[in-house]
Each structure stands twice: as structure tokens, then as C-alpha cells.
Amino acid sequence: MSVESAARDAQISEIRGSVKALCARYGEQYWLELDATRGYPTQFVRELTEAGFLTALIPEAYGGAGLGVLEAAVIMEEISRSGAHAGACHAQMYVMGSILRHGSETQKRLYLPKIAAGELRLQSFGVTEPTTGTDTTNLKTTATRVGDNYIINGQKVWISRVEHSDLMLLLARTTSRDQVARKTEGLSAFIVDLRDAVGHGLDVRPINAMINHHACELFFTDLKVPAENLLGEEGRGFRVILDGMNAERILIASECVGDGRYFTDKSVAYANERIVFGRPIGQNQGVQFPIARCHAEIEAAALMVDKAARLFDAGLDCGAEANMAKMLASEASWRAGDVAMQTHGGFAFAREYHIERKFRETRLYQIAPISTNLILSFVAEHVLGLPRSF
Numbered sequence: 001m002s003v004e005s006a007a008r009d010a011q012i013s014e015i016r017g018s019v020k021a022l023c024a025r026y027g028e029q030y031w032l033e034l035d036a037t038r039g040y041p042t043q044f045v046r047e048l049t050e051a052g053f054l055t056a057l058i059p060e061a062y063g064g065a066g067l068g069v070l071e072a073a074v075i076m077e078e079i080s081r082s083g084a085h086a087g088a089c090h091a092q093m094y095v096m097g098s099i100l101r102h103g104s105e106t107q108k109r110l111y112l113p114k115i116a117a118g119e120l121r122l123q124s125f126g127v128t129e130p131t132t133g134t135d136t137t138n139l140k141t142t143a144t145r146v147g148d149n150y151i152i153n154g155q156k157v158w159i160s161r162v163e164h165s166d167l168m169l170l171l172a173r174t175t176s177r178d179q180v181a182r183k184t185e186g187l188s189a190f191i192v193d194l195r196d197a198v199g200h201g202l203d204v205r206p207i208n209a210m211i212n213h214h215a216c217e218l219f220f221t222d223l224k225v226p227a228e229n230l231l232g233e234e235g236r237g238f239r240v241i242l243d244g245m246n247a248e249r250i251l252i253a254s255e256c257v258g259d260g261r262y263f264t265d266k267s268v269a270y271a272n273e274r275i276v277f278g279r280p281i282g283q284n285q286g287v288q289f290p291i292a293r294c295h296a297e298i299e300a301a302a303l304m305v306d307k308a309a310r311l312f313d314a315g316l317d318c319g320a321e322a323n324m325a326k327m328l329a330s331e332a333s334w335r336a337g338d339v340a341m342q343t344h345g346g347f348a349f350a351r352e353y354h355i356e357r358k359f360r361e362t363r364l365y366q367i368a369p370i371s372t373n374l375i376l377s378f379v380a381e382h383v384l385g386l387p388r389s390f
């Protein structure tokens with residue numbers, strides 16, 4: 001091991017310890033109450049931001065911690081492992097990558113230091129639409145240039161944390177699909193200032209959902225967005241969004257590793273302490289083996305997350321690894337959740353045991369931000385060279 005990598009590993013272990021200590025001050029009861037009341041963890045997110053954890057990926061030149069995706073992944077993993085719902089804040093980590101890579105120097109200076117200081121929240125990412133779903137390039141929301149503004153019309157669905165964010169990264173079509181050579185052209189990305197937009201062309205309606213993810217429907221009616229809020233070149237917004245996706249996949253995968261380790265910790269503890277037929281249930285191999293299998297699956301997924309993060313930080317292509325990490329980790333965490341439910345028997349259904357909440361929460365990651373089928377399609381067609389299916 002080189003001196004450099006030993007120093008990095010030492011720093012990562014220090015970060016792990018600090019995030020763990022911060023999360024321990026909140027505890028599972030905090031998350032249980034938020035889930036029951038559909039509340040937002042404002043204080044938790046503030047504290048994470050002030051400690052520099054949520055701004056890990058913002059370079060030091062813009063006031064951030066200037067860390068890599070490997071460190072960011074450990075932060076998300078520890079948040080999830082503590083029993084928290086990291087989905088309340090994960091977008092702040094990776095959405096800003098689009099500004100960093102595609103923003104003008106003026107935009108970077110305007111937004112990044114304020115995001116790093118916690119004065120501006122960039123928690124919202126508006127892509128999915130009700131009629132087109134995963135077929136992103138077919139989206140129907142339009143942005144039409146009129147003078148110094150773009151006028152936005154259309155609809156989005158499942159857009160998380162809009163009510164708890166100041167800014168949203170929005171993808172809309174600026175040139176109709178029949179006028180571009182490739183379906184990925186003609187889309188543009190915008191930074192929407194939600195403080196100006198809501199109630200002035202943007203209507204936000206919360207969705208009553210299975211988990212407390214603060215997801216909303218958005219209705220745009222002649223919303224004016226200043227032309228200077230265009231991110232990157234007009235018509236090349238798909239690239240802006242795509243570029244942030246590998247980091248997003250890696251960070252979501254690390255949340256799943258955290259969830260998986262959380263479930264295994266809980267299963268082991270309960271299987272050791274619950275006595276039935278005069279012995280701990282964990283003494284039965286029918287209880288032990290599923291837990292052991294989940295442990296092995298999560299540790300294997302964690303290795304893929306680690307590989308993807310190191311490739312990303314080295315500036316190397318990591319599309320295959322980031323996608324595979326997300327798929328493997330989300331499936332492993334779901335199975336670990338299912339095993340934790342089984343291990344806890346009837347008590348798994350009691351909310352005070354927290355298992356059912358985490359079970360609901362970790363299920364999301366096989367669907368969002370990208371479903372397992374779409375990852376398999378990417379691996380089959382882009383990695384293995386099988387024929388395109390769409």
C-alpha cells in the first residue's frame with residue numbers, strides 16, 4: 001500500500017467515525033417520528049452541511065471539502081447504516097456535480113460557495129415525467145426562448161424534496177424531437193430558483209407515497225426562467241444530466257450497502273437475543289444461513305462500489321461498474337431487509353422496531369433513480385455488445 005493510499009484510508013476511517021457520531025445524536029426514534037408525520041429532517045441536514053459532509057464533493061476553491069466520491073460514498077453509507085433515511089439529503093451531494101462540470105465560472109461562483117455554506121439548498125432534480133417515465137429523451141416539458149427568458153410548460157412527477165430546496169436542476173426540451181438528428185439532442189438543463197418559481201408558474205403538489213421521500217408532482221404554466229440559468233449549452237442538456245449519473249449510481253449503491261449492513265446488524269442482534277424453544281433463534285441454521293448469505297452479498301456489492309468510486313476519482317470510465325454496483329447493492333439490501341423481516345417475526349411489523357420503515361425505504365432503489373431492468377439493458381448492450389432493444 002502506498003503512503004498516499006494509507007493516508008486516504010486513514011482519512012476515510014476518520015470520516016466514517018465522525019458521521020457515525022453525528023448520526024448517533026439523532027437516533028432511530030427521530031426517523032420514526034419524521035416518517036409518521038411526513039416531516040423533513042431539517043436539523044439533521046443542517047448539521048451534516050455545517051460539518052462539511054454534504055458538501056464533500058464541492059472543490060475547496062468553491063468552499064467545499066474537495067473530497068472524492070469514495071469519501072462521499074462512505075458518508076452516505078454511514079448515514080444509512082445508522083437507521084436514517086439518506087434519501088432526504090443525497091441529491092445535495094451529486095446534483096451540484098452538474099454545475100461544477102457544466103456551469104460557467106459565473107454560475108459556479110454564484111451557487112457553489114453558497115451551497116457549501118448551507119445558504120442555498122440544491123436538493124432537487126427534475127427529470128421524470130408522468131407520460132414518458134424511463135424514456136427520458138421523449139420528455140414533453142418544453143422551454144421556449146423569449147427575449148431574456150425561457151418559458152417552461154409541462155409536467156414532472158416524483159420530484160423529491162422540492163419543498164425543501166431552494167434550487168432545482170430541470171431538464172426540458174428546447175428543440176422538438178422531429179427537428180433534431182438524435183433523440184438526445186434538443187434537451188436543455190436549467191437551474192430553477194424555486195423561491196421565485198413556486199406560485200409564479202410552478203405549482204407543487206406532494207404525492208402521498210409509500211416512503212417519506214418528499215416527492216411531488218410539478219405543473220409548469222408559462223414559468224419564466226432567466227436565460228442566464230441555462231446550464232451548459234442549449235440543446236446539450238442530456239449530457240449535463242448524464243454526466244452526474246455515475247456519481248449518483250455510486251452514492252445510491254453505497255446507501256444500499258449501508259442499509260444492508262443495518263439490516264444484518266439488526267438481524268444478528270435479534271437472532272442472538274430472542275429465545276424461542278429455550279434457545280436463541282440464531283442457533284437454528286434456518287435463521288443463521290439467510291443472514292450469512294446476505295452478509296456475503298452485501299460485502300460483494302461493497303467491493304463493486306469501492307471499485308467504481310476509485311475509478312471515478314481517478315477520472316477513468318466507470319459507467320459499467322457504477323451501474324453494476326447500484327444493481328448489486330440495491331438487490332442485496334432488499335434481500336437483507338426481507339431476511340431482517342423474517343428474523344424479527346411478528347415484531348418486524350411493529351413500527352418501533354424500525355425494520356418495516358427501512359424495508360420500505362430500501363425497496364425504492366431497485367426502481368429509482370433507475371430501475372434494475374434499465375441497468376441490465378445498459379450492461380447487456382453497452383458493456384457486452386448485445387443488440388439494442390430500444
Ligand SMILES: Cc1cc2nc3c(=O)[nH]c(=O)nc-3n(C[C@H](O)[C@H](O)[C@H](O)COP(=O)(O)OP(=O)(O)OC[C@H]3O[C@@H](n4cnc5c(N)ncnc54)[C@H](O)[C@@H]3O)c2cc1C
Nearest residue numbers: 125126127128133134158159160213215367368369371373
Ligand atoms: C420515491 C421516488 C422518488 C423519486 N425522485 C425522483 C426525483 O427526485 N427526480 C426525478 O426526476 N425522478 C424521481 N423519481 C422517478 C424515478 O426515477 C422513476 O420512477 C424511475 O426512473 C422509473 O420510471 P417510471 O416510474 O416512469 O417507470 P417506467 O418507465 O414506467 O417503467 C416501469 C417498469 O417497466 C420497466 N421498463 C420500462 N421500459 C423497459 C424496457 N425497455 N425494458 C425493460 N424494462 C422496462 C422498468 O424497469 C420499470 O420496472 C422518483 C421515484 C420515486 C418512486
